[in-house]
Amino acid sequence: MLRQYIFLLILSVTFAHTTSAQDVWLQNHFSPNSGCSLSNLETVTVLVNNNSGGVMLSNTIQVYYTIDGGSAVNQPLSSNLTAGASWNFSFAVKANLSACGAHIVKVWVSRPLDPNHLNDTLQWTVQNDCPIVPGTVMSDITVCQGANAGTLSLSGWTHGTITSWESSTNGGSTWTPTLPNNTTPSYAYANVNQNTQYHVLIDGGYCPDDTSSFATITVQSPPVAGTILGSDSLCENLANGVLNLSGNSMPVVQWEYSTTGGSPWTVVGGPATSYNYTGLTSSTIYRVLVDGGACNDAYSDTALIYVDPIYPQTVLTGSDSLCITNATGVVSGTGSFGTVLGWEWSNNGFIWNSVTNTSGIYNYVNLTQTTYYRMITEGGQCPDVISDTAIIFVQSIPVQPSLGQSDTVCAALVNGILSLSGNSSTIIDWESSTDSGTIWNPMTNTTSSYDYSGQSVTTIYRVNLDGWFCPDFYSDTAIIKLDTPPVIGVLNQDNSVCQFTTDSLSLVGAVADSLRWEFSLDNGATWQTIANSDTNHIMTPAITGDIQFQVVAINGVCPPLTSNTVTITMIPAPVSNAGNDTAIYIGETVTLNGSGGVTGIWMPGSTLSDSLITNPIATPSTTTNYVYYVIDGTGCVGRDTVVITVMDPIQFNIRNVITMNNDLVNDTWNITGVEFFPMTDVKVFNQYGKLIFESGDYKNEWVGDYKGSKLPNGTYYYVVQKGGTEEEYKGTITLLGNE
Structure with a gap:
């Protein structure tokens, strides 16, 4: 690793010494640059740099350039280049960049003994954009509203790049990009429904952008074919007239007619808006074909000239x-x-x-x-x-004639004449019926009257008459009714009955349509009717005196017959006395005292010591009505009733409030059970001891008033003496509700 660092250091020192001694290099370029409408006189300028420690003589440095790989142009520096200096060097020979498009500019420097050629050359691209020729959208067209389609094309366009198509429906005031975006020189339109302008936007690069001229798609509404005026109905001897087309929006192509309901049609007139028809002999339909322009040709409505034939009389x-x-x-x-x-x-x-x-x-x-x-x-x-x-003769119904009034006669004497009145028709015959009209028998009589004397049974008569165009008809009917005399029979029988009892009577052997019972209370001087038509009669109510009865038999118009008279004699009932009503407390007894008749009996006897004696002891647990029945020597019975009221002593309760509000609760001063204690004495005082109410036999009637006026609210004092006893009650009573 140490050896590597030493090697790099030696190499760096050596390279620095070499460069400092000999290296010339191109540091940057300043022109030409990309632009619009570059010329053939463009200056090439670069920055030449002396990176050595000494002066470089001008005649030792040559600078070259080429355009698009063409012939090289060279030019030496015109002065010495001092150590570390830079020089903006411009070639005297101008570069030709007038051709539109991209140009490759290459510049390099040459000097003998230049040890480093890596920095001797500069190369760059210069874009020369020529001004846009926007061209014209081809071409204006008129289409029919609705289903339409076509293609617009940009013609005459050079330079620049198409960025989009735009449309305007308001004469170019505003423009809207078409969708989807279109960067081609053609545009397919479809279903345009209003007048629309189209143009193309072109990007000029380094030159200004531009817009093509526009093309207009004019949308024509479908033609209004209009209405034919003049439909008419004419007589076949005068079928002439004029039809006029109104409301059409396009020119007339031709008139057509049909006499077969619209299939087929025949051309009959040219491009006029009116048509004169003459001499039609049958009903004819007319229509007009109107030019559709960009749309399909259209037909107007139809006009009918109806031709009526002349008919003969029906x-x-x-x-x-x-x-x-x-x-x-x-x-x-x-x-x-x-x-x-x-x-x-x-x-x-x-x-x-x-x-x-x-x-x-x-x-x-x-x-x-x-x-x-x-x-x-x-x-x-x-x-x-x-x-x-056509004549319909109508005959009125003949007036029904009358045979006059029907009649009822007693069978013992039958005579009379029936006469037909009010007749205007021919008599066919008289008819009679003895079975209420079920069967009618001809009488061979064509006169207007008939004598029915000697008739033996009830008979109905009528007359049969000729009705002409109406049915034969009958007169009204007349009934000659025969009533048979009544049979009265025998009324049974005289009798004697006890007072307050009833009896029954019977009529035997009577034959009549109706019976009428009558009675008399004055030995037959006057008679009163009884509501009974039967052969038996029960006397109600029970008799209270002597009475006579008879029956009247009635049969139609024959004279009535009266039966024999029956007398009912009343036997007076014995007098019974059960004594006076009284009241006792529960558990107490009372002795009854009965009298009258030969012998007697008390009922009910379950609470009596002996119901067969006149003075039994009664021990009722509830209020009881005791009836004492007596019988005398004739067997007649009398009766009387005594009421024993049984009272509960714990029921006597004095209320202490009166609410004077008329709600039916405590509206009066109430003493519970006072009704069982007659002659209960009450007195009421105010706080000053003044007597304001008093009653010797109180009935729960006091409403808290004094001399007809309500007393003030407050507390009052009472003294109550319980009727029939020695018991006395004192206390207070409160009056409320007199606000």
């Missing part, structure tokens, strides 16, 4: 004569006729009324009078066609 079928009850039918047109505009009807053939119906058939329904019909068919521009007339 013949109607369906005239008829009908009854008003079924005046329904059909009238229809026959043969060939135009479009039906409607129908008309008339009741007299002079004044006509419209009917909304556009078919060749008219259904009439429920006509009420004779009616005329005709059909109106469309003539287009030809006169409308009125058909012949």
Whole structure:
């Protein structure tokens, strides 16, 4: 390692000595440099450096340069180069760099005995960029809006590099790079939908950048073919007129027509916006072909000249004569006729009324009078066609005549005459029925009356009449009803019954449509009706006196019959007395005292010492009604009831508050159980000892008032003497709620 350092040191000293003694070298170059439009007179300047310790004579140093490897130009230094000095050396002979593009400049220095040639030469590249010739985008074009495509090309461009294509849709005010970025001299456009300018941006390098001229793609909207005015409907004897094209945006190419609904079409006119048609004999469609420019040619809408034929008068079928009850039918047109505009009807053939119906058939329904019909068919521009007339004769329903009132007669005397009135039709026959109209029997009578004297059964009569166009019909009916006399039978029977009991009566052998029961309380002087039509009658309510009964039998119009009279005699009931109502406490007993009749019995007997004696001892646990039944020598029974109220002594409770707010709670001074202690005496005093309320038989009625006015809120004092006892209660009561 030490030997290596010594070797390097010796080499360094030796090299430094050598260089210092002889070396000349090129330190840097100053020109020419890259630029725009370099000329053929460019100066070559370098920095020559004397790196030795002595003066170098000028005639010992030669400097050379070449351009792009061409002929060398040499020139000696014009003065000596002192030790350590540098010299900006410029060649007298100018370099020709006028050719566009990159040039290689090589400069080197030569001196005899120069030991180091590594630093003798400089070489660099000089770029000469020529000014851009931007060229022109080729070329302006008009395309159809929507599906369009093509290519723009940059023509006449030299020098520089294409960086991008740009487009503008506002006349060049602003430009937008096309996507994706394009650095080629051509641009493919597609689906341009508005007027657009395109140009190319060119990078000039050391020269200014530049922009090509632009090309404009003009976008034409698809042509508006316009609307044909003048469609019409004409009569075949005058089918002439003019059609006009309106609203078209491009010139007319030609007019075309079709008489077969649009297939095929035939050219009929040139490039005018109007067309005159004459003498058409059939319906014809017209259209106009309009030049599309950059777009496809287009057709206008179509105009129809409808040519109407002249139709003959239509013949109607369906005239008829009908009854008003079924005046329904059909009238229809026959043969060939135009479009039906409607129908008309008339009741007299002079004044006509419209009917909304556009078919060749008219259904009439429920006509009420004779009616005329005709059909109106469309003539287009030809006169409308009125058909012949169909007549529907309508006969009114004959007025139903009347046989007069029906009658009901008693079978014992039958005579009378039925007469037909209000008739205007022919009588076919009279008919009769004895089974409520199920079977009718002819009577061979074509006159307007019939004598029914001697009729033996109830009979219905009617008259059959000729209806002409209407169905044969009948008069109303008359019923001659026969009522048979009633059979009254026998009413059973007189009887005597106890007071407060009931009895039943029966009517035997009666035959009648209805029965009416009657009773009398004044021995037959006046009679009152009972709501009963049965043959049996139960007397309700129980009788309280003598009463008579009879029954009236009624059968239709025959005279009523009255039955025999039955008398019911009342036996008075014995008088029973069960004693006075009383109250006891639970666990106490009470002796009942009954009287009346021959003998008696108490009920219920479960709480009695003996229910068969007049004065048993009662031990009820709850309030009980005891009934004492007695019977006398006639067997009649009387009864009376006594109520034993059983009281609970612990229920007597005096409340100590009244809330005068009408909420139904404590609105009155309440003493619980006071109802079991009649004659309970109460007194209420204020704080000054003044008596403000008093009652000798209190019923829980005091509301905290004095002489009709509510007392003030506060505390008051009471004294209560419990009714029927020696017990006395004292205390306070509070009044609240009188705010």
